[in-house]
Amino acid sequence: MMPDMSFHVVERQNLETQVLEFVQQQLQRLRLLLSDHPQCSESEGAELSTEVLNISLDFLKKMDQEPLAQLLLNRTKGEVAVCRDELKSHLQQKFSRVFEGGAKAGDSAPLNQIYTELYITEGGVSEVNQEHEVRLMESASRRAAAPEKTITCEDMFKPRPHSPQPIRAVLTVGVAGVGKTVLTQKFSLDWAEGETNQELQLLFPFTFRELNVLRDTQFSLVQLLQHFFSPSKDLCSFTQLQVLFIFDGLDECRLPLDFSRTRVLTDPTESVSVDVLLVNLIRGSLLPSALLWITTRPAAANQIPAECVSMVTEVRGFTDLQKELYFRKRFTDDTIISHIKSVRSLYIMSYIPIFCWILSTVLQKLLEQTEEPELPRTLTQMYVHFLVLQAKVKNIKYHQGSGADLHWTPETRDMVLSLSKLAFEQLQKGNLIFYQSDLSECGLDAEEAARYSGVFTQVFREEPGLYQDKVYCFIHLSLQEFLAALHVHQTFYSSGLNLMETPHSSESPESEVSFYVSAVDQALQSPNGHLDLFLRFLLGLSLPTNQRLLQGLLTHTGSDTTNQETIKYIKEKLNEKSLSAERSLNLFHCLNELNDQSLVKEIQRHMKEGLIGYKDMSHADWSALSFVLLSSNSDLQEFDLRQYQASERALLGLLPVVKASNKALYSANTREYQLHRHSNGRGLLLGCKDHLPHHLHLILSGCGLSPHSCGPLASVLSSSSLTHLDLSHNDLQDSGVELLCEGLKSAPCRLHTLKRGGAALASALSSAHSRVTELDLSYNHPGPQQSS
Incomplete structure (x- = not known):
């Protein structure tokens, strides 16, 4: 069949008409820009096509009209370009150097030097996920190359080949410490340095921590930007600009984001509460041409309605290759990297960048202290070493101690025990960020606590008149859980009170075995594994080797009989058919913290001898086999x-x-x-x-x-x-x-x-x-x- 030629003629005519209209519009802007008294507004100058501008500059230079070329360049630059240049300079100063581990933890280093590419997938799940975040991370770490499409930081807002719709809002999820904040900082720095995403004319990165303290203040969008970013003070309109807003840490938001009842706002100069600004920005009523990037932990993702999100991405942390790249930046000794790989509980946790920093900090210090250090082989050992290291750093810095054979001072001991009480009480409430009132309830002085830079971080910088509250947090959930376990341990062995019993018994003190049995039972009753890591730490602290490292801080126990009875009880629980696979796997991690590998070694022997297919496997055997396969190299x-x-x-x-x-x-x-x-x-x-x-x-x-x-x-x-x-x-x-x-x-x-x-x-x-x-x-x- 012959093609319909009339159709093609009509399409060609339509194309020619649109091209001519575009060229006429661009030429009119050029005439205004090059006239003695240009009538074009800033927005009209910004609308001049980059391609047309470059062609015009090229023609003017060939015509030996350099003055006109410079005039055209200056007038197209305008207020937006001046703001952009100042904003880029501001962001370069802000993000070029970062502190690994926390706002003031460790020495600052160039972001481009320490940054290791993260594994990011497109199409993460935005529903609420109440599973313990370390469990989420461990599950993700065991997956091989997943079927989701991967995406790089610089391509976050690039058009997707499988979706014709433009991307307006991206929601990025990831567990605590997995690198979401550093990812937004790297994106901002790359833009500021002219490396990527130069089609964006302006970029404004916020954190919800910053916005929380403005919850009782009225702002217009223009005023809010001027409040945080002084380069934007001369801008009056954003309607024709390609602007990106970054909002980092939705899970820390304490503003009432009510998308069903918040009134519609379209005027960027109207003053309202900050939550009204955010809701209207996110749903596109206010500045609909703007791009948005929101990061959050998984449990808070559903605060943003699905219809407001163009694409969901998930930060999975480091792949095996990326972990190795991270560690090779810090260690030249292959035996150290081999040790990390050989200890599966440490290697699996290394999918979290903040954990990599903690692990690297511990290993570096141990290597400095002795030629053949005893490197940690369990999570508890590693966190014990980290706590001791931070105590030494604090005493050396503030009390001029030698650091060589430092003992716990009364001041440092009281500080850590108070931090541990705070960790436990806030963990029970489900809080990861705290205020001064929370500290005071635990007998903590905020200024003194902030000195514990590696353990406890004052996350807000101080600016008089800007922040009404100071906000605090532990650098990672796992460290909070470790300190919480330390508090439960110390409370029991110093007073006989078992904090894992509800309500707390006022009768005679329990036996040590009953104390650990009740902790195991409480953890197994948790439907989402929220006490899994806490239990690992609590059992690990019962070992004499860990208590020796904390000599002067913890009350000693040292009963091998107690540990054997606890191990026996855990093995009995492993044979209960009602026990879920997830709880079973965590109990094997607990046995590992207690240095018991008997079940694992037995199943490994059966595998080696080819007996699995012929053996009458118990529930504990299947759990052991799953643990071995999931923990293997x-x-x-x-x-x-x-x-x-x-x-x-x-x-x-x-x-x-x-x-x-x-x-x-x-x-x-x-x-x-x-x-x-x-x-x-x-x-x-x-x-x-x-x-x-x-x-x-x-x-x-x-x-x-x-x-x-x-x-x-x-x-x-x-x-x-x-x-x-x-x-x-x-x-x-x-x-x-x-x-x-x-x-x-x-x-x-x-x-x-x-x-x-x-x-x-x-x-x-x-x-x-x-x-x-x-x-x-x-x-x-x-x-x-x-x-x-």
């Missing part, structure tokens, strides 16, 4: 299930590994994942359909699965890279299929091929989140409701 992309039992019990026991794996076997000879029985009834086969790291094909055909498997499998659908799932030849029943459907409805679910029957699939397949494109109902009996 081997890449989880090369996980072969053929050595294990093909049964529902095996699947449930190893589900944490499947959940964390990007794929369960990498093989050049097999073509798809398949989990089925051997002819002898033992072993699992798992093959690879393709070699791309972003597909997980899991076929559970004929594995004797029941409805009991479906709830846990549904969680895999919503949290792993599973794309193909074959559940045929299993008696899942309607109740099981209904559970699976809940996983299919989940937004993160990436499944697009499902082989299973049942009418209950209809609602899941019709969900807006469903990606299923292939449905195989063979060898099933869907029943009369099949048509639904």
Whole structure:
């Protein structure tokens, strides 16, 4: 068929008309700019196309009209360019050097020198996630290359090839200390130095910590910018400018961001409360042409309505390669880096940049003190060393101590114990930032506490008349939990009071074993693992080796019998079938803190001897196997299930590994994942359909699965890279299929091929989140409701 030529003629004419109109507009602006009395406003000068400006300057120079070229350049520069240049200078001074670890912790260093690229994915989950943040981080660290698209800092606002819509607002989530703030600082510094994103004419970075203290003050948008950024004082209009606002730390926001009842504001010169300004900026009523970047911890992400967010990104911290780059900037000795890699609890935590800084600080000081130092092998040991180091730094700085054989002074001891009380009480309330009143309740002097720079950080700079409150925080949640455990330990051994009992018993003091048993029980009752890390630290502090390092601070216990009884109790809990996989894994971390690896070594021996497929595995055995696989140095992309039992019990026991794996076997000879029985009834086969790291094909055909498997499998659908799932030849029943459907409805679910029957699939397949494109109902009996 001949193409419709008339259509192409019409389109060509429309194009010519639009081009001519554009050229005429640009020429008119040029005439005004080059006239003796230019009538163009600042906004009109800013609207002159960069391409037209460059071409015009080139022509004027070829015509030997240098004075006109300079006049044109000066008049297009205008107030915006002057403001931009001053703002860039301001941001360079502010962000060129940073303090690792906290606002005043450590020596400042050039940001460009210490910055290590972070692993950022596009399309993170913005729903509330109440799981403990260290647990979130540990789960993320075990994943291989995830199917989400990765994105770099400089491309955060670049158009996405898969989305025609322009990006106006980006919400970046990430756990505490993972590098969100440094990421925004690097973005701002790169812009200020002319490296990236030069299409942005102005960039204004804020923190919610700064904005919190203005909650009772009225500002217009123009006044707010002038308040924080003096270079903007001569600007009156932003409507025609490409402006980016950065708001860092939404989780620390104490302003009432009410998107349903806050009135609409469109005038940037009208004075209102700061929360009204923020709500209208975020929803686009005020300055709709502006770009926004908001960072937050996961639990606070849902404060921003989904319709106000163009794209969600997630900062995952460091990949293995990025961790190595970080440590190689600080250590030239390969044995130190090898030690870090060999201690899996430390290496996994190193996905958090702030933890890398703490670990590097400890190791550097230990290397300076002795030629062959005893390097920490547990989290508790590492944090004990860090606390001792900070005590020495404080005493040397303020009391001129020698630092060589420093003991705890009464002042330093009282300070740390008061900080520990604050850590525990605020942890119980769920607070990560505190005010002077919180400090006073624990007998802390704010100025004295701020001196403890590496442990306790005064996060606000002091400016008379600007800040009404001072805000404080520990440099990371894990350090707060460590100090909280120290407070619980010291309280029990100095007074007999068990703070883990609710209500606190006023009867005779408990035995040491009862004290630790109650802590284990409390942690296991936590539905989201909020006491997991706290429990690790509390048990680790019971070891004589750690208590010797804290000699002069802690009351000694030193009962090996108590530790053995605690270990015995933990092993008993591991055999309870009702114990979740997540709680089981944490109990193995607890055993590691107690220097007990007996269960792990036993399962490693069974693996080496090939006995797993033939052994009657207990619940503790499966938990040990999962812990070994998740903690091993081997890449989880090369996980072969053929050595294990093909049964529902095996699947449930190893589900944490499947959940964390990007794929369960990498093989050049097999073509798809398949989990089925051997002819002898033992072993699992798992093959690879393709070699791309972003597909997980899991076929559970004929594995004797029941409805009991479906709830846990549904969680895999919503949290792993599973794309193909074959559940045929299993008696899942309607109740099981209904559970699976809940996983299919989940937004993160990436499944697009499902082989299973049942009418209950209809609602899941019709969900807006469903990606299923292939449905195989063979060898099933869907029943009369099949048509639904």
